Every structure is written in C-alpha cells, then in structure tokens.
Amino acid sequence: MTIPLAVSPAPTRPTAPAFALLGTVQIVLISGITVVSVALPAIQDELRLSGGDLALVSTAYGLAFSGLLLLGGRLADLYGRRQVFMLGLGLFGVSSAAAALAPGLALLLTARFAQGIGAALAAPSAMALLGVLFPDPHRRARATAVWGGLAGIGATGGMLLSGVFAEWASWRWAFGVPVIAAALAIVAAPRLLPADRPVRRARIDILGAALVTAGLSTLSYGLVESSYGPLIGGVVLLLTFMVVESRTAVPLVPPAFFAAPRRAVALAAIVLGSAGMATSFFFLSLHLQQVRGLSPLLTSAAFLPYGAVLIGTGAVAGRLLGRFGIRIVLTTGLIMAAAGLALVSRFDGGGLVAGLLVLPFGIGLTFAGATVAAVADVPDEQAGLAGGVVNTAMEIGPTLGLAVLVSLAAVQAGDTTSGYGFALGIAAVAFILIAPIAALLLRTPQQEPGKNSIRRRTS
Secondary structure, eight states: OEEEEEEOOOOOSOHHHHHHHHHHHHHHHHHHHHTTTTTHHHHHHHHTOOHHHHHHHHHHHHHHHHHHHHHHHHHHHHHOHHHHHHHHHHHHHHHHHHHHHOOSHHHHHHHHHHHHHHHHHHHHHHHHHHHHHOOSHHHHHHHHHHHHHHHHHHHHHHHHHHHHHHHHSOGGGGGHHHHHHHHHHHHHHHHHSOOOEEEEEEEOOHHHHHHHHHHHHHHHHHHHHTOHHHHHHHHHHHHHHHHHHHHOSSOSSOGGGGTSHHHHHHHHHHHHHHHHHHHHHHHHHHIIIIISOOOHHHHHHTTHHHHHHHHHHHHHHHHHHHHHOHHHHHHHHHHHHHHHHHHHTTOSHHHHHHHHHHHHHHHHHHHHHHHHHHHTTOOGGGHHHHHHHHHHHHHHHHHHHHHHHHHHHHHSSSOHHHHHHHHHHHHHHHHHHHHHHHHHHTOSGGGOHHHHHHHHHHO
16 A cells, blocks of 8 residues: 655744644643543443443543554654644544543443544644754754643643533533534644645555554553453564564564664653653542542642643753753653652652652653653654654553552552552652663763754854
8 A cells, every 4th residue: 555655844834823733732632541530430420330341431542542653653654744633633523522422331432442543643743743843953852842741731631620520510521622622723723734745655564553553452451451361462462563563664663763772761761751640640639539538629629739830841841951951851850750759659748749849840851851852863754653652652651550550559568548659659769760771871962952953053
C-alpha cells in the first residue's frame, strides 16, 4: 500500500494562536485519561457496574490511546499532520458525545475506546506540527519544553473536572467539555495550522502496526488486570514486532530511532514521570476520600496547588532550558520529583502540602527536559513518529506504575495508608536511581539544542 508522504512548508501565519490551539487540544486529550477518575463511584451506581466493569471504563481510553499512538504518528507523517489531526479530533469529539449519552456499559466502553483511537491520531499530529510552526531550533526547543508540561496539566484538569461534575451535576457533563473543545479546534485548524503537501510516496508497515498495537494493548490490559496470560502475550507480540522491524525495508519504527542513548533515557524519564504522577493521583484520591472523608469536590480542589505549580513550571521551563540546558533541567526535575514523592508518602498535613508543591515542579521539569531530549535531531519526515513515541511513553507510564505500585501497596503489612506510603517511597527511589544515568548520558554538547542555539542567537 502506498500513500503520499507529507512534507510541511514553512509557516506563514502567526504561531502564538496556533500553538495555543495545539496546546489546548493536547491538554484535553490527556485529560480524557483522568476525567472519570473521581466520578467512578457515581458511574458505578448509575449504570450498576461491577468492579471489573468499572476498571474497563477507567482504562479503555488509555488502552486504545497507547496502543495506536505509533501508528497515528506514522499516519501523520505520511498523510499530512493537519489532516490526521482534524480526523482524530472529529472521532474524539463524536465518541465523547456518545460517552455522555451512553445508557449502559456497552456503549460507554465502545465510546471510550473510540475516544482513545481519536486521541491516538490527534496527539502525535499535534506534536509534529510544532516543528512546522517553529523551524528555528531555539524557538522549537522552548515550545517543546512547554509542551512537555501539558500532560501534567491535562491529567490534573481531568481530575478537577471529574470532581466538579460528580459533585454538582452528573458525570456525563464531564464528556461535554471534550465535545466543545474538539468542535472549536476543528473549526479553527484550517485557519491557524499550515497544510501539508505530498511530494513523494511511501508504504505503511501494516504488519508492524498490527503487532505493536496488539502488543501494547495486550500488555497494558495484562498490567491493569494483573493477568499473566495477556502479559506474556503482549511481551511476545512486542518481541515479534522488534524482529519484523529489523527486517522490513520501511519499518513503522526504524530500530535506529532508539539507538541514541539520550533518547532512551529521555523516554525512560517520561515513563517514570507519568507513572509517578498517575500513582500519586490515584493514592491521594483514595486517601482523601476513604481515610479523610473528603467529598469528590474537595478531593479535586486539593489538587489545585498541584495544577498551579505545573502551569507555572511549564511557563518557565523553556527559559530554564535555554539557560541551563537539558541535562541540568532534567536531572533537577528527577531529584525534585523524588523529594515530592517522599513528602507525599508521609500522608501528614505538612508533608502532604509540601509534596503537592514540590512534586509538580519536579514532574514539570522532568517532562520538559525529557521531551526536548527525546525529539532532538529527529528528521522532519519522522516528526509524527517522534510525537507518537513520546506520547506512548506518557501513556505506558501510568499503566505500568499503577500495576506495579498498587501491587506493592497491597502486599505491604499495616493499614491502607502505610501501603500507599510504601509504594510512593519506592517510586521516589526509582527517580533517584535514574537521575545520575540521565546526567551521564546527556553530557555531550549536542544534547543541549535549546541552550546552544539560544546562546548563538544572543551572542
């Protein structure tokens, strides 16, 4: 099968409104993961779902999202970033409306899976468009740094929406926000985003796409359900995918893409950052409602400082990268995130408040530095693929983190809070362990594209 390979011309329109559009969409897509988190008890009561049904509702979006991101990124490179972006948004918006109107489990699950498919098309396309909007290396590095922090803002925003609607209206209204956002973005995209134009033809690696989609989805399902069959099946499918990619002429993901040590450690940091953020949300939400007796609204409100710090960190991350470089920003972020997790793990008043301020600062710096490092030196024709890989790392992290840390919390002797604290303490140790590795592998000058290009420009 051959299709046009899209190459983007230089943009001739204002970049600020276009970046605002793409960033807003990214926040909404990520918020889809957590938008039902606080409202899960209300969904269970209204639709009379079992615990297993509720777990599927919670994870269906993420399973489809993470499983199809690599294919979505490749399609963006081949068909055109704006076209795939708008197609994904259309599917995301329609399926969000279906979720809001779902009378029972079957339609709700179908809608959540379809939401994930739409997000998997739109998210890597949006990230790939950054290279079109910001062809200058130093401006691109700053924009990418800000982009790295949007995932945390989206996840926090989803939790806030979930709590507000669960308390004051209905969980169904939480799906109305994505519908409105998708509709507005589709209308604005042709005016604000540059179009792609085909210049040559290329082939889609259908077998590779099927293997990686099935492998990631099966592995994620096995992790969520703690089922060894899907876990083993997912690993086998992913190993087969790696063998196929090494032998095909036009691979979905060229093996050389992961050959750079800096990219490997950057992606590992993204996985760890998203895992730490998701598990801290999960444990804190349960602790505040089950142990401290807070309502869904107050539980969501407790995360307002977290979201405010994430927004502030995203606003200054580009400047920090320009002044100090990727290595210092990323390692500082990892260390600060570890400190924040350690504070939160105590679950006392002062430690919890301090942790909710320190943790998002560290997570924000981690995402910013790691995202810039992961996409540095990526050719334009692989920009969509890079966006897919980065978003896949963000999606795998929560699934992996929840599976591992919830299991650790369950086997820890003592009360529930002690188990949560033990699991978050293990997560803090993981951040500390990866920090020196990141510092070592990001020492070379080519790892500081934002820093070097800004200095050259100002000298």
